[in-house]
Amino acid sequence: MSPNTAAILGLIFLFVLMALRMPVSFAMILAGFLGNAYIVSTDAAIYMLATNVWGQLTSYGLSVIPMFVLMGQFAYHSGITERLYDAAYKWVGRLPGGLAITTILSSAGFAAICGSNSAATATMGTIALPEMKRYGYDRALSAGTVAIGGTLGVVIPPSVVLIIIAVQTEQSIIPLFIACIVPGVFLTLLFSLIVFWLCIRNPNLGPPGSRTKMREKLSSLAGVAEAMILFLLVIGGLYAGWFTPTEAGAAGSFGALLIGLTRRKLSKQGFAKAITETIRTSAMVVMLITGAVIFGKFLTVTRLPFELADWAASLNVPREAILLVVLLIYLVGGCLMDALGFLVVTIPIFFPLSQALGFDPVWFAVVITLVTTMGAVTPPVAVNVYIVKGLSPDVPIETIFRGVYIFLVAYVICLVLLFIFPEMALFLPKFLL
Amino acid sequence: MDLLDRFNAMLNRGLAFVASLSLIAMMLVTVGEMVFRMFGHPMAGTVETITWLAAVTTAFALGYTQIHKGHVSIDLFVNRLGPRLRAVVNMLMYLTLASLFMIVTWNIFLHAGVLKKSGSLSETMRVIVYPWVYLVSLGCAGLTLALVADFIRSCVKAFSRREGKG
Amino acid sequence: SSQAQTKEKPITLTYAFFAPAGTFPGKQMTHWAEEIEKRTDGLVKVKTFPGGTLLGAGDMYDGVLRGVADIGLSSPSYDPGRFPLTSGVALPVKFPNATVASLTLLDIMMEFKPAEYEPFKIITMFTGEPGHIQSRKPVKSLDDLKGMKLRAAGTGVPVLKALGAAPVGMPMPQVPESVQTGVIDGTMTSREVLKDFKLAELLRYVLEYPTVVVSFAAVMDKKKWDSLPDKVKKVIDELSREMAIWTGQYHDKQNVGEALAWSKREHNLQIHTLSKTDAAKWDALLAPMVESWKKEMGAKGLPAEKFIERLKQLTDKYAQEYK
Numbered sequence: 033m034s035p036n037t038a039a040i041l042g043l044i045f046l047f048v049l050m051a052l053r054m055p056v057s058f059a060m061i062l063a064g065f066l067g068n069a070y071i072v073s074t075d076a077a078i079y080m081l082a083t084n085v086w087g088q089l090t091s092y093g094l095s096v097i098p099m100f101v102l103m104g105q106f107a108y109h110s111g112i113t114e115r116l117y118d119a120a121y122k123w124v125g126r127l128p129g130g131l132a133i134t135t136i137l138s139s140a141g142f143a144a145i146c147g148s149n150s151a152a153t154a155t156m157g158t159i160a161l162p163e164m165k166r167y168g169y170d171r172a173l174s175a176g177t178v179a180i181g182g183t184l185g186v187v188i189p190p191s192v193v194l195i196i197i198a199v200q201t202e203q204s205i206i207p208l209f210i211a212c213i214v215p216g217v218f219l220t221l222l223f224s225l226i227v228f229w230l231c232i233r234n235p236n237l238g239p240p241g242s243r244t245k246m247r248e249k250l251s252s253l254a255g256v257a258e259a260m261i262l263f264l265l266v267i268g269g270l271y272a273g274w275f276t277p278t279e280a281g282a283a284g285s286f287g288a289l290l291i292g293l294t295r296r297k298l299s300k301q302g303f304a305k306a307i308t309e310t311i312r313t314s315a316m317v318v319m320l321i322t323g324a325v326i327f328g329k330f331l332t333v334t335r336l337p338f339e340l341a342d343w344a345a346s347l348n349v350p351r352e353a354i355l356l357v358v359l360l361i362y363l364v365g366g367c368l369m370d371a372l373g374f375l376v377v378t379i380p381i382f383f384p385l386s387q388a389l390g391f392d393p394v395w396f397a398v399v400i401t402l403v404t405t406m407g408a409v410t411p412p413v414a415v416n417v418y419i420v421k422g423l424s425p426d427v428p429i430e431t432i433f434r435g436v437y438i439f440l441v442a443y444v445i446c447l448v449l450l451f452i453f454p455e456m457a458l459f460l461p462k463f464l465l
Numbered sequence: 466m467d468l469l470d471r472f473n474a475m476l477n478r479g480l481a482f483v484a485s486l487s488l489i490a491m492m493l494v495t496v497g498e499m500v501f502r503m504f505g506h507p508m509a510g511t512v513e514t515i516t517w518l519a520a521v522t523t524a525f526a527l528g529y530t531q532i533h534k535g536h537v538s539i540d541l542f543v544n545r546l547g548p549r550l551r552a553v554v555n556m557l558m559y560l561t562l563a564s565l566f567m568i569v570t571w572n573i574f575l576h577a578g579v580l581k582k583s584g585s586l587s588e589t590m591r592v593i594v595y596p597w598v599y600l601v602s603l604g605c606a607g608l609t610l611a612l613v614a615d616f617i618r619s620c621v622k623a624f625s626r627r628e629g630k631g
Numbered sequence: 632s633s634q635a636q637t638k639e640k641p642i643t644l645t646y647a648f649f650a651p652a653g654t655f656p657g658k659q660m661t662h663w664a665e666e667i668e669k670r671t672d673g674l675v676k677v678k679t680f681p682g683g684t685l686l687g688a689g690d691m692y693d694g695v696l697r698g699v700a701d702i703g704l705s706s707p708s709y710d711p712g713r714f715p716l717t718s719g720v721a722l723p724v725k726f727p728n729a730t731v732a733s734l735t736l737l738d739i740m741m742e743f744k745p746a747e748y749e750p751f752k753i754i755t756m757f758t759g760e761p762g763h764i765q766s767r768k769p770v771k772s773l774d775d776l777k778g779m780k781l782r783a784a785g786t787g788v789p790v791l792k793a794l795g796a797a798p799v800g801m802p803m804p805q806v807p808e809s810v811q812t813g814v815i816d817g818t819m820t821s822r823e824v825l826k827d828f829k830l831a832e833l834l835r836y837v838l839e840y841p842t843v844v845v846s847f848a849a850v851m852d853k854k855k856w857d858s859l860p861d862k863v864k865k866v867i868d869e870l871s872r873e874m875a876i877w878t879g880q881y882h883d884k885q886n887v888g889e890a891l892a893w894s895k896r897e898h899n900l901q902i903h904t905l906s907k908t909d910a911a912k913w914d915a916l917l918a919p920m921v922e923s924w925k926k927e928m929g930a931k932g933l934p935a936e937k938f939i940e941r942l943k944q945l946t947d948k949y950a951q952e953y954k
C-alpha cells in the first residue's frame with residue numbers, strides 16, 4: 033500500500049469510528065496512531081502518541097483556552113452575560129434575529145482580544161448559547177452563529193494563524209494584522225445580514241420580543257455596564273501593555289471574578305459550577321486539538337500534503353488557475369487537518385510559488401487565512417462545530433452543521449471580492465503604515 | 466460493577482478537584498506575573514509554570530469529562546441500530562478506547578521515567594520536569610478507568626437477558 | 632548478488648526539525664539534504680520535516696531513538712540537565728560570532744565525546760550568533776539597562792539578571808505584539824529577528840556586546856548510522872564540519888548581516904558599543920556564571936575546568952580566522 037492510499041484509508045477509518053459514536057477527539061487520536069504505526073513503526077507511533085498528548089497538554093498556546101473559558105463562566109454565573117443579553121433583547125429583540133446578530137457582533141468584539149479559533153468558540157459558546165436558548169432561538173441558528181462567529185477569532189487580529197504565516201513567510205506581523213481588519217469586519221457584517229435574512233424568511237428562527245418602552249430600554253443599559261467594564265479592562269490592558277493576548281484570558285477571568293464578587297452576584301455554588309464547567313470544556317477542547325494534531329502528523333508522514341503542494345507547483349496553467357488549485361488544496365486541507373498543522377507543512381512550498389507567480393505576499397496571506405479558517409467548520413475535522421456540540425450536547429451534530437453552512441456563503445463572497453478588489457486587504461496597511 | 470463505579474467516581478472527582486485548584490492557580494500566577502512585571506520584577510519562569518499547571522488542569526479533568534460524556538461524539542448513525550447491536554458496538558468501542566488510553570497512560574509514565582533518568586531540566590528555571598509528566602500520566606489513568614467502567618457497563622447491557630436492563 | 636542489489640537500492644532518510652524551514656537551522660537542513668543527494672549521486676534521498684510537523688523541540692532526541700525520524704535537529708540548550716557539558720557552550724564565554732561558536736562547539740564535542748551523546752551519531756553541530764540587547768531605548772551603560780524588561784530564554788535569563796535588567800520569558804512569536812504594546816522594552820536574542828519579525832520598526836537600538844549562544848545538534852540513531860553503507864558515512868562525515876562553517880557563515884553574513892543592513896537602511900538602527908572599562912565591568916558581572924557552572928559540573932564528575940580552558944583556546948583560534 034502506498035502512503036497516499038494509507039492516507040485515504042486512514043480518513044475512511046476516521047469516518048467509520050466517528051459514525052460508531054466514538055468521541056471525535058479519541059477517534060482522531062486512534063486513527064492517527066494506527067496510521068503512524070503503519071507508515072513509520074509501532075514503536076515510533078507509541079512514542080508520538082505519548083509525547084503529543086503530553087506536548088499538547090503543556091502547549092503554552094493552548095493554555096489560553098482554560099483562562100478564556102473561565103472568564104466566560106465567571107461572567108455567566110455572575111449574571112453579567114444575562115444582563116448583557118437582556119439589554120440586547122430590549123434594544124434589538126424586535127429585529128429579526130436580533131440576539132443572533134448580537135452574538136455575531138460579540139464574537140467580533142471578542143476576536144479583537146483573542147487570537148485562537150477554539151478559545152473564541154468555547155468562550156462565546158459558554159456565553160451565548162444559554163442566552164439564545166433562554167429566548168427560544170432556533171438551535172441550528174444559535175449553534176451556527178457561535179461556530180462561525182468563532183472563526184472571526186482567527187480573521188480579526190490578533191490571530192495565531194496570522195502570526196504563524198508571518199513568521200513562516202518572513203513578513204511583518206503588523207501589516208498582516210491590519211490587512212485582515214477590513215475582511216474581518218466585512219465578514220461580520222455579512223454574517224449579520226445572513227442572520228437577518230434567515231429570520232425574515234422564517235421568523236420562528238429568532239422569535240421577536242415584545243415591544244419595550246424607552247424607559248425599560250434605558251434602564252437595561254445599567255446591566256451592560258459590567259460587560260463594558262470587563263471588555264474595556266481586557267482591551268485597554270492589552271493596548272496599554274499590561275498584558276499579552278495570551279495573558280488576557282487570565283486578566284479577564286480575574287476581572288469577571290472581581291465584578292461578580294463586588295456585586296455579590298457570584299454565589300459559592302456559581303463559583304464551583306463555573307470552575308467545573310471550565311475544566312470540562314477545556315479538557316474537551318484540548319483533546320479535540322490533540323486529536324487533530326496527531327491525525328495531522330499521520331497525514332504529514334504520508335507526505336500527502338507535500339506531494340499535493342509539489343504537484344500544484346508544477347502545474348503548467350495560467351497563474352490564476354494555479355492559485356485556485358492552491359486554494360482548493362487549502363480548503364481540503366482545512367477539512368482534514370488542524371489548520372495550523374496544514375499551514376506549517378504547506379507554506380514553505382506555496383508561499384514561494386505565490387511569489388514566483390507575482391501575487392502580493394500580504395494579499396496571499398490574507399486569502400489563505402480565510403480559506404483555512406473555513407476548515408474549522410467543515411467536516412470531518414471541524415473543531416468549532418464539535419466545541420459547540422460539546423457545549424450543547426442535546427443538539428444533534430447535523431443540526432449544527434446545517435446551521436453553519438449558510439454562513440460559508442459569506443466566506444465565498446469575501447474571497448471573490450478579495451480577488452476582484454485586492455485593495456480590500458491592501459488599502460488599510462498602505463494607508464496606515 | 467457498583468464498586469468499580471464508586472471507585473471511578475471517587476478517583477475522578479478527586480482529580481477534578483485538583484484540576485480546579487490548578488485552574489485557579491493558573492489565573493493567579495498569570496495575574497501575579499502581570500503585577501510583578503508592572504513593578505519591574507517579572508519572573509522569567511512564569512511561562513513554564515503556566516504550561517505545567519495547564520497540563521494538570523486539563524489532564525486531571527479528562528476522566529471527569531468522560532464520566533459526564535463531555536467528549537463530543539456524533540450520534541447520527543448509531544441511533545439507527547437496535548439497542549442490542551448498539552450495546553455491542555459500544556462494548557467494542559470502549560474496549561478499544563480503554564486499551565488506547567492504557568497505552569497512552571503507560572507510555573507517558575515511561576516517558577517520565579526517561580526524563581528522570583536523563584536528568585532533564587526545564588530551559589529557563591532549570592528545574593525537573595518529570596513529576597509533571599507523572600501527573601499527566603495519572604490524569605490519563607483516570608480517563609482509562611472511566612473508559613473501563615463504560616466498557617463493563619456496556620458489557621452488562623449487551624449480555625443482559627432483557628433489553629434496557631443493567 | 633543480493634549485495635549488488637542492496638548497494639544500488641536508494642536510501643531514504645527522514646530529517647526532522649522543530650522550527651520553520653525559513654529559519655537559519657532550517658536553511659542548513661535543506662542545504663545538507665541537497666549536498667547529500669548530490670554527493671552520493673542520488674543514492675541517498677532526504678525527506679525533510681521542518682516546523683515541528685514530525686517532532687517538536689522537546690521530543691526530538693528521544694523521537695530519533697524511537698525511530699520516528701532518522702535524523703533530528705534540535706537545541707540541546709533546551710534541556711540543560713540532559714546535555715550538561717553542551718550547556719557550557721551557552722555560558723557567557725565571549726564568542727564573537729556564530730561561525731566561531733559553531734566550530735568551537737563541534738570541535739570540543741568531538742574531542743570530549745561526552746556521554747550525553749552516547750546513543751547518537753552527531754551529524755553536525757552549530758550555534759546561532761550570541762544574543763545582543765535590542766531595545767526601544769538606547770543602552771549604553773548598566774544604568775540604562777537597570778530594570779529594563781527584555782525577553783530572554785535559557786542562560787540569557789541569568790545573564791540579564793546579573794546585569795540588572797528584568798528578564799521576561801515568552802515565546803518568540805509573541806515578542807512583536809509585546810514590544811508594540813509595551814509589555815516588554817526589547818529582547819536579547821540573535822539579531823536576525825530585527826528583520827524576520829520586523830522588530831527594527833520599534834527596537835531601534837542594538838548594543839554591540841555579545842552575550843550567550845543557543846546551540847544546535849543534528850543527530851542520528853547509532854544503530855541507523857551503523858546500517859548505512861561506508862560511502863554514505865564518508866559523505867556525511869566530510870559534511871559535518873563543512874555544515875558548521877556553512878551555517879555559521881550563512882547566519883553571520885547573510886541572515887544577521889542583511890538584517891542589520893536592512894534595519895539601518897529602513898529604520899535607522901543605531902548600534903552602540905561599550906567603552907573598554909565598561910565592557911570589563913560587564914564581563915566581571917558575568918564571570919561568576921562560568922565559575923558556578925564549573926563548580927556544578929565538577930561536582931558531577933565532569934571535566935569542567937578542562938572544558939572551559941579548551942573552549943577558550945578554540946574560541947581564540949577561530950576568532951583569528953573568522954572575524
Ligand code: NA
Binds near residue numbers: 144187
Ligand atoms: Na482575533
Ligand code: NA
Binds near residue numbers: 368369408412415
Ligand atoms: Na475541517
